[in-house]
């Protein structure tokens with residue numbers, strides 16, 4: 058069997074080739090539904106949204122309203138909100154069912170250790186730790202339970218989940234948590250045992266647990282100030298994998314050094330630009346892989362994610378650097394030229410060091426503030442009827 062989420066372009070292209078849009082639209086809400094598994098590759102720039110859509114549209118006719126196009130839209134929309142709000146996405150965009158101060162700041166140990174006694178939650182946490190991935194519906198269930206039943210602040214849950222995901226993206230993750238919490242959407246997202254029984258395998262079913270209740274009762278719990286439902290820890294504890302704020306030694310990343318780059322043309326590869334190198338790079342360009350300490354101190358990753366990113370980066374780059382922003386900036390100042398691809402995760406630093414090309418876009422730019430996905434979608438899809446129309450906006454070549 059091939060390695061799940063192998064950090065190669067071939068694996069990303071195989072996921073694109075395997076997309077079956079009709080089955081996707083029919084089954085995507087089920088845990089065993091025909092979802093693409095593309096998000097780690099999209100999050101780390103192995104492939105862009107435009108390349109994904111072009112690859113799928115080469116074999117399947119998709120109209121603009123197709124579920125698959127729509128879901129790609131959610132990712133683009135969250136990036137749009139990030140662009141509008143900057144670091145503001147890390148705070149509640151508006152008040153949810155309760156004020157921020159009504160929620161606990163820490164994620165309880167029984168959740169971290171998959172010991173809540175609610176099968177759907179414990180299964181989700183175990184799967185997350187085992188694979189670094191979680192189906193969208195499972196992420197929604199987990200987030201909803203944490204915020205609305207346990208009254209833990211969405212930010213505590215979002216930071217924890219981000220660290221363990223292979224596809225962790227500050228916009229898609231933190232804004233999805235806000236959408237579930239009701240601080241980025243009009244109402245809280247709630248789910249019950251019946252919903253789980255419909256979309257998840259038997260081991261996840263949770264009859265008789267706290268979520269085996271009507272939506273009215275769950276809504277009341279979500280809006281009732283206080284500590285939330287009591288934990289009823291059950292089963293053996295699962296160890297939470299450690300998170301790391303620097304690359305594994307096996308990657309042999311070195312400290313930034315003037316000697317590496319003095320007088321050279323440099324192309325910077327970062328963890329969100331792991332696609333093909335630009336075809337027009339002059340032959341003597343130094344391809345430098347970069348890990349910026351300040352980012353990873355704030356947002357540590359699982360070992361699995363470090364290996365996923367690191368193996369691909371080592372394949373692309375002549376050498377890898379890890380260092381703080383001051384050391385990187387000082388060393389790069391001696392290069393003849395430095396170029397890279399713009400990336401909001403590195404917005405605080407990258408533009409100071411490199412001339413940044415924009416990341417490839419799929420949707421037309423929406424330059425106004427949109428409060429909801431549907432508002433954004435109305436603007437982003439105006440006058441477009443099919444995936445082919447959408448791809449033509451940015452002249453994405455056909456596959």
Ligand SMILES: Cc1cc2nc3c(=O)[nH]c(=O)nc-3n(C[C@H](O)[C@H](O)[C@H](O)COP(=O)(O)OP(=O)(O)OC[C@H]3O[C@@H](n4cnc5c(N)ncnc54)[C@H](O)[C@@H]3O)c2cc1C
Nearest residue numbers: 092093094095096128131132193196224225226229230233
């Ligand atoms: C609480 C929570 C946290 C999340 N955190 C992240 C995250 O850190 N990174 C991330 O990429 N996605 C996140 N998502 C969105 C979504 O769960 C994943 O993108 C999806 O599960 C990835 O699986 P897939 O590639 O098989 O998706 P598919 O259903 O096959 O969709 C194809 C692609 O469309 C995009 N997409 C699909 N659904 C969504 C969505 N709801 N929001 C944004 N983009 C979407 C992704 O790029 C995905 O790879 C989160 C959702 C929730 C509810």
